[in-house]
Amino acid sequence: MAIKSFMRLAVTGAVLAAMAACQSSDPKSADSSEAAKGDASIWPQIESQVATDPAIEARIADILSQMTLEEKVGQMIQPEIRHLTAEDVREYHIGSLLNGGGSYPNADKYASVEDWLEIADAFYEASVDTSDGSTPIPIMWGTDAVHGVGNVVGATLYPHNIALGATHNPELLEQIGWATARELAVTGIDWDFSPTVAVARNERWGRTYESWSEGPDLVGDYAGEMVRGLQGEPGTDDFMGEGHIVATAKHFIGDGGTLDGIDRGDTTGDEVHLRDIHGAGYFTAIEAGVQAVMASFTRWDGIRMHGHKYLLTDVLKDQMGFDGLVVGDWNGHSFIKGCTATNCPASVNAGLDIFMAPEPDWKELYANTIQNVKDGDIAMSRIDDAVSRILRVKLRAGLFEAGKPSSRPLAGKKELLGAPEHREIARQAVRESLVMLKNSDQLLPLSRDLNVLVTGDGANDIGKQAGGWSVTWQGTGNTNSDFPGATSIYDGIKQAVEAGGGKVQLSDNGSYISKPDVALVVFGEDPYAEMQGDIPNLAYKRGATEDLELLQMLQKQDIPVVALFITGRPLWVNRELNASDAFVVVWQPGTEGVGVADVLFRDNAGEINYDMTGKLSFSWPQTPDQVPLNVGDDNYDPLFPYGFGLSYGDKDTLGDNLSEEGLKVAETSDVLTLFNRRPMDPWGIEIVGVENDRVVMNSKSITSSTVSVTAVDRNAQEDSRRVVWNGEGEGLVALFAPERQDWTGYIEDKAALIFDIKVDQAPTDTTYLRLGCGSYCASDIEVTEGFRDHLAGNGWQTLSVDLNCFPTAGENFGISQPQDEFMTQVLRPFSFVTEGELDLTFANVRVEKFKANSALVNCQNQ
Known part of the structure; x- marks a missing residue:
């Protein structure tokens, strides 16, 4: 399909003017600069079944006294395996690491048990290496085994939490926790970012299936049982014994109660509601001895949880008596007012003990945190408290005596992955x-x-x-x-x-x-x-x-x-x-x-x-x-x-x-969302190369002869798509539907196509924004000069285009197709096509009624 085959709309001047007026769409935090205040005494005092051990506390004090500031801060940084080497662990004294969803040793989806253990051993040995005089502290590896060991081919995967809620069988949760821990132990991993104890109150939320119930009572019944299954029974030799791992209650707090079910949004309700609805799972998890709590991305009372000192410290640690560690979630600290992904003293001061820092820039965060302490922005007492909590968890988990991961009792026992009893x-x-x-x-x-x-x-x-x-x-x-x-x-x-x-x-x-x-x-x-x-x-x-x-x-x-x-x-x-x-x-x-x-x-x-x-x-x-x-x-x-x-x-x-x-x-919603962190059903992403090689996106990245797409992070994990054209011929990227859609109502109600975009490399050839109804008809707006002169290198922008700017289509095929007919058969409402080189990233694509008059590209008077 050659570009010249399609009808063009010469509105370049309007597009240029609109793009020149664009404002950056980078979100600004609305977090309050004032510390939240409340009455922490309304929250329960909880006695953990894991009692304080004077011998462990003495050992913590002894280890802490030997550590340098650099070693202490290293314990508080948690990189992702894609951006971490054994030498990094040794040099920066890294205390923990993670592998995110879809992340594997050597980037190999089919990595063997031996592969997992090999890098686990390498990280471990680097963490206890004393050749340079460092304090030997075993590293801890965390992963999201939320319904079984989801990153390892051959593992048992259990029904998701919403299904387990329907069983109304708390005892079953302990068995699932026990079996999950055993399969994790096979790979040498010793920390599970589970259970999710969210009480989902709005099913529009995409993580509803990670919640056991809308009812706090059932969540409370389940949370403690799952923790016992993963960690073992407190007060017995089974606790953190063979085949058990560290559990995490997440995401503290209110992740299931956001306005309109928007992930990482604002949790609704007053403090009593927060306690009575969203606190239930934490109460029983802490009682069962859970050793880690993960902070939520959500915001309550105007403050995001990664910076919420009242809830993280006054309520969770002081009032409820939680003495384990608080870990962040996927650069969640970067959303705190005044913070970036590489510099956030506010999160540490609020009570965060470990930064989850999964991007390559984690070394900057390490250096800046050290400097924050030297500058007095973080008190040494807060650093010591954080590191004491990390050491406490590691000592309770027996990591100082466990030896390298491959030497542990269940390590390498491949027969346990998908074992019949599991x-x-x-x-x-x-x-x-x-x-x-x-x-x-x-x-x-x-x-x-x-x-x-x-x-x-x-x-x-x-x-x-x-x-x-x-x-x-x-x-x-x-x-x-x-x-x-x-x-x-x-x-x-x-x-x-x-x-x-x-x-x-x-x-x-x-x-x-x-x-x-x-x-x-x-x-x-x-x-x-x-x-x-x-x-x-x-x-x-x-x-x-x-x-x-x-x-x-x-x-x-x-x-x-x-x-x-x-x-x-x-x-x-x-x-x-x-x-x-x-x-x-x-x-x-x-x-x-x-x-x-x-x-x-x-x-x-x-x-x-x-x-x-x-x-x-x-x-x-x-x-x-x-x-x-x-x-x-x-x-x-x-x-x-x-x-x-x-x-x-x-x-x-x-x-x-x-x-x-x-x-x-x-069907009559004023806002039709096409892409919000992912293509919204029924929409998908496809690319077509110069060789007519069509590829539908169902993985993290896809490639054709002339164009490729990769899921990338903007404000959250993989919430945007980067598209790169190699300049070797025509390439198209499109949001598409399997069946034609009737959009005449959107034309009648003066709708606009709205999207966020970032152009990192300007187009080297003519480029079009296309609305298409298949291979024989399309309507294009040329955006070449706008991309080159006003978007390239200027970060994220929000563009809005009046749908009425897309004209008739198909004239070059001898087909006269009026706009009202064309809009009854929309298949590709958002696509870009060029023969040159181009590098852009898009996010948040939608059609909104009654926005045409205010659109940056406006054709209502034409």
Whole structure:
């Protein structure tokens, strides 16, 4: 597709003027400069079951007395493995490290256990090297094993927390913690950034699935049990014994209660609400002896948690008696007023003990923190307190006596990764977590001797059923081969049916060879992780209907339909409920999809194999905009209440006539978000090179013949996309939808396309912003001079373009396509194309109604 093939709009002058007037879109902190004040006495005094040990305290004092300032600050810096060497550990006295989601030894997704242990040993040996006179202090390695060891191929992955909440089985959490710790220990890692004890109160939040419940009581019941599973039973030899690791309660505090469910946003409610709703998990975790607490990105009372002295020090440490360490979250200190990623005394003074500093500039943070102490901006007493807490955790964990990671009892025991006893725990969790919302005529449980059709895009996709934090950070870019030993939902169904003499057919689209007795349709949310899962409302796939059409097609053929819904939160699925005879929420079951079939099918003798026992730990909405929705609210009126879940003995009276009017709410939003930290469903990212090589982005980076895209950090981890053209021919990057979208309403309501952009290398050839409806039509605005003269090298800017500036399309193909017709079939609403070299990064792409008149590029009067 040559550039000259497409119609152009000559509005360069307007674009230039608009770009010249652009203001930087870099966010400024709104944190208050005043320290928050409160009455810490309203918070409970908690007695940890891990008692103070005078021998450990004496040893802390002795070690501390031998340490230099440089050694102390090194203990407080936590780099990421991609930017850390053993020599760095030795030179800078680094006390801990992490590997983020999707980060592996040698950047190898398939790194072996030996690879993990090799670099763990290297870091350890550097940390205890005394050849230069340094104080030997073992390093500690942390990772996000939030539903099993998500970064190691072959590990057991458990259902995500929202599913575990539906089991209402606290004892099961201790078993999961125990098994997770054992598999972590195989790799030499000794610190888990888990459990997440958030009480999610708004399901638009993309981390809802990391929360056990909207109810604080259930979260409180679970948190302590999970900590005991990971760390061992306090007061016994089991505590921090063989196969146990350091646990972390996160994210302190209120991460599940932000306004509109926006990740890293403002937590709502007064201090009593903060305590009674969001404190529950910390109370039981501290009592169970949790050794680490991670600070939240969120803000309460005008101050972000990484700089909230009242909550981190006065409440958590002093009032509640937490004597472990407080670790930051992924450069979270950089969001504090007056701070940068490389200089933040305010966080230390507030009570942060360890900076999580995952970028290459962590050495600047180290040097600046030393200087902060010398300049008197941080008191030495605060440094000593932080390092004492770090040493206390390491001593309690037995790291000073443990030896190098490869020498520890479970290290290298590959047979423990995905061990049968661990998988059985996960399979039990799947069975107990399933929630049945509908069962017309008691269709379920099914006999095993049927002709069963298994269909839907989630039927045989372990990556989809595992969700985020599964091998990769977002859980995307995986195939079934990335989960050796695991079973898909289809695998489990096939085993059960064939064992009972039945027949199984698998198809993606509902096709079959012989008409089935029943169809099991597996569909739902695609994987996502933090930030990238935030949504504007609770409508399931509002712009895409393929799942609904599949259900309806099967029903029209008089085939009984069982819907198996993969999801990380309650969503508005009235249409899908109406189109199903039975509807079961399977959540994100992890690697043991076989557990689904355990419950759906009777045994070979025709008896109930396992009853449906799962009960909702989140309320289910009646409409897409019924959020927040939490048990105990005034006028509480959900479609399915907290605690709902049919068992096989219950009679279902739901019917097939649920209101579908909520679809209008979802489709008429004044703001259509296309990209917010990730492409928002149904949008995706694609590139097309000069060789017509089209690549869809489902991993951290993609490359074609002339253009590449990489997920990069702007304000948060991987919240932006950097696009680079190599100048060897035409290349296109686009946000695209699988089906054409009707945007005439946005034209009628005077909408603008708005996006944040940073141009690091000016274009060397003509460049266009394109709105397209496929390969045969597109409408372009030339932006070459604007990018070159006003954006290049000037950091982040926000641009807004009146949609009316995109004209008719297709004239060069002999097609006269008026704008109103063109806007009924939008496929690529945001794309850039050039034949030259260009380096830009974009973020936060949306369409907003009633913004055309105020758009920087305005065509309302043309």
